Amino acid sequence: MTNVLEIHNLAIQIGESENVAPSKIINNLELSVRKGEIHGLVGETGAGKSMSVWSIMGLLPRGMEVKSGEILFDGKEISGLSEKQFKEIRGKELAIISQNPFGSLNPVKKIGKQLVDFYRQHNDSTFAEASQKVLEELSAVGIPDPVRRFHSYPNQLSGGMAQRILIAAAMINRPKVLLADEPTTGLDVTIQSQILELIKNRCQELGTSVLFITHDLGIIAQYCDYVSVMFAGNIVESGPMKDVFLRPQHPYTRQLLDTTRPNNKKFNYKDNGTPPDLKLIHKGCNYNYRCQFASDECKTPLSTSRVDAAHIVRCHKFGKLDD
Amino acid sequence: MTKLLEVINLHKSFNADGRKLVAIDDVSFSVNKGETHGVVGESGSGKSTLGRCVLRLTDIDSGSVSIKGEDVAELKSKDLKNWRSKNQIVFQDSYESMNPKYRIDWILSEPLKLHTKMSKSEILARVAELLQMVQLPTAFASRYTNELSGGQLQRVNIARALATNPEFLVLDEPTSSLDHSVQANILALLKDLQSKLGLTYLLISHDLEMIANYCDSVSVMYLGKVLESGKIKDVFENPLHPYTKALLSCTLSANPLEKKTQINLQGLPFSPLNLPKGCRFSSRCSQVLPQCLEAQPEMVLEGDHGVACINI
Numbered sequence: 001m002t003n004v005l006e007i008h009n010l011a012i013q014i015g016e017s018e019n020v021a022p023s024k025i026i027n028n029l030e031l032s033v034r035k036g037e038i039h040g041l042v043g044e045t046g047a048g049k050s051m052s053v054w055s056i057m058g059l060l061p062r063g064m065e066v067k068s069g070e071i072l073f074d075g076k077e078i079s080g081l082s083e084k085q086f087k088e089i090r091g092k093e094l095a096i097i098s099q100n101p102f103g104s105l106n107p108v109k110k111i112g113k114q115l116v117d118f119y120r121q122h123n124d125s126t127f128a129e130a131s132q133k134v135l136e137e138l139s140a141v142g143i144p145d146p147v148r149r150f151h152s153y154p155n156q157l158s159g160g161m162a163q164r165i166l167i168a169a170a171m172i173n174r175p176k177v178l179l180a181d182e183p184t185t186g187l188d189v190t191i192q193s194q195i196l197e198l199i200k201n202r203c204q205e206l207g208t209s210v211l212f213i214t215h216d217l218g219i220i221a222q223y224c225d226y227v228s229v230m231f232a233g234n235i236v237e238s239g240p241m242k243d244v245f246l247r248p249q250h251p252y253t254r255q256l257l258d259t260t261r262p263n264n265k266k267f268n269y270k271d272n273g274t275p276p277d278l279k280l281i282h283k284g285c286n287y288n289y290r291c292q293f294a295s296d297e298c299k300t301p302l303s304t305s306r307v308d309a310a311h312i313v314r315c316h317k318f319g320k321l322d323d
Numbered sequence: 324m325t326k327l328l329e330v331i332n333l334h335k336s337f338n339a340d341g342r343k344l345v346a347i348d349d350v351s352f353s354v355n356k357g358e359t360h361g362v363v364g365e366s367g368s369g370k371s372t373l374g375r376c377v378l379r380l381t382d383i384d385s386g387s388v389s390i391k392g393e394d395v396a397e398l399k400s401k402d403l404k405n406w407r408s409k410n411q412i413v414f415q416d417s418y419e420s421m422n423p424k425y426r427i428d429w430i431l432s433e434p435l436k437l438h439t440k441m442s443k444s445e446i447l448a449r450v451a452e453l454l455q456m457v458q459l460p461t462a463f464a465s466r467y468t469n470e471l472s473g474g475q476l477q478r479v480n481i482a483r484a485l486a487t488n489p490e491f492l493v494l495d496e497p498t499s500s501l502d503h504s505v506q507a508n509i510l511a512l513l514k515d516l517q518s519k520l521g522l523t524y525l526l527i528s529h530d531l532e533m534i535a536n537y538c539d540s541v542s543v544m545y546l547g548k549v550l551e552s553g554k555i556k557d558v559f560e561n562p563l564h565p566y567t568k569a570l571l572s573c574t575l576s577a578n579p580l581e582k583k584t585q586i587n588l589q590g591l592p593f594s595p596l597n598l599p600k601g602c603r604f605s606s607r608c609s610q611v612l613p614q615c616l617e618a619q620p621e622m623v624l625e626g627d628h629g630v631a632c633i634n635i
Contacts, residue, residue: 197587274475
């Protein structure tokens with residue numbers, strides 16, 4: 001399978017000045033999303049999940065800069081593109097749905113008008129043609145009575161409905177990659193499962209790859225083909241979802257999976273759970289200050305070890321821990 | 324087992340622009356001393372209102388809430404104040420529930436100043452003890468809330484609730500804003516404190532996994548009504564109500580080998596401003612019968628396991 005999105009050696013930092021050390025938000029990130037797969041990116045708050053997505057979209061907040069590395073989208077380098085060039089692919093080939101759908105919709109414009117604008121931004125068509133297209137897309141994402149919703153304002157929608165509208169907006173230009181940034185946080189479980197099913201089915205139909213960001217391991221286990229576990233701006237473990245979940249290698253992954261079964265822990269590692277100080281990131285493993293197996297060698301530069309062909313882990317203790 | 328909390332036929336409604344919004348409708352349950360009772364439901368089901376009614380943070384319309392045999396609504400000024408020191412709450416949003424202008428030691432000493440006659444030095448000692456109890460360094464006493472992470476702040480929130488040695492705590496979504504590993508740490512801490520101090524918890528959450536792992540009994544709420552209740556094992560292993568079944572089928576297991584058939588609920592929930600005379604869940608239920616639309620189903624008990632559905 002070919003990779004539709006590849007990130008190599010990406011580093012992002014903020015706040016560098018003469019006498020202040022920069023906070024390294026992303027360092028040496030390696031990630032690849034293959035065509036047609038759902039790739040889960042999991043990690044705790046501050047791990048840099050959202051930041052990775054923003055860097056792919058060329059939407060990094062002011063003051064943050066890509067220090068090094070490359071982002072290859074469909075074989076083309078996109079990290080150095082100008083704003084004008086980015087507008088060509090953003091929303092067309094690369095689409096995003098975010099955690100808060102209401103934040104992504106204009107509250108004073110009708111839903112239909114907004115979606116028509118999304119479509120016409122990248123397609124040469126009349127308003128009537130675009131409207132037809134929008135109505136089709138709205139029914140494809142399971143909106144009951146699309147004509148009525150076409151003329152609704154965002155505040156007239158429930159959270160689940162608004163998220164469906166955003167999925168329609170993202171998919172209307174048939175993107176190659178959909179970046180889903182915690183799209184179901186804040187929704188009730190019954191609605192969450194509807195939205196997840198929708199994303200999965202719609203992307204399968206259209207052959208779109210998904211980079212799915214979440215901190216919910218249940219979503220990864222049930223919906224993703226591939227998973228990358230992120231900690232302090234780095235991927236610590238990555239591989240086919242079943243391999244990683246059934247045979248986790250990194251102490252952080254093991255500890256994370258244990259939290260989902262508190263009465264039946266497999267590894268029972270200790271983890272005091274304080275987030276890392278991004279200013280103090282050094283050459284070694286970023287997890288070592290929380291890891292009960294840490295030793296002096298963990299402060300030396302890390303390399304990537306292969307568990308098998310596709311399953312990789314970045315840990316000095318790989319192969320030395322009990323299973 | 325002695326009952327610590329008993330709620331009987333509780334009703335609570337709010338006035339929304341002249342219309343009646345029914346938040347809690349005829350809810351009854353009891354919690355044994357030293358146990359954890361979970362209240363689970365989707366947003367708008369009345370879980371948080373229930374927690375507030377139990378602690379008399381809002382007045383109830385009818386019914387009764389009694390803690391240790393004392394009717395909560397009957398308490399008068401001075402007794403109420405004493406009672407409050409024994410019955411505390413941990414709010415959902417730890418940032419919002421603490422004053423950012425004060426240091427942690429001030430925040431933790433406020434309940435002590437209100438409820439005890441401790442001297443200054445005793446208060447300081449107690450603050451240090453509380454921080455230790457929630458496994459925070461005592462140096463945190465001199466910090467401000469913005470210097471703490473979400474998990475640390477939630478620990479302070481728990482320490483504040485514990486300051487006056489309460490017997491009963493309402494935990495209103497205590498970990499909903501926290502990461503998984505932090506969540507597990509906070510819940511382990513709460514469990515540990517419960518066994519050490521003999522606390523009784525009412526745990527309000529929308530997270531079914533958390534309820535399954537940490538509670539002894541549970542009530543499943545939907546639009547102000549309890550649809551199913553009982554011991555955790557009974558309800559989670561043998562759910563009877565179609566809503567409970569759907570909810571449980573929608574929780575996603577972190578074990579990739581565990582595949583569940585999801586019951587996708589169709590239809591939309593009723594508006595709490597305009598409730599039907601029949602079953603509240605009828606608009607989304609796949610097994611709805613004509614009788615379901617006629618009258619509210621009564622809670623039928625079989626041992627401890629109760630369910631309000633005529634289809635059972």
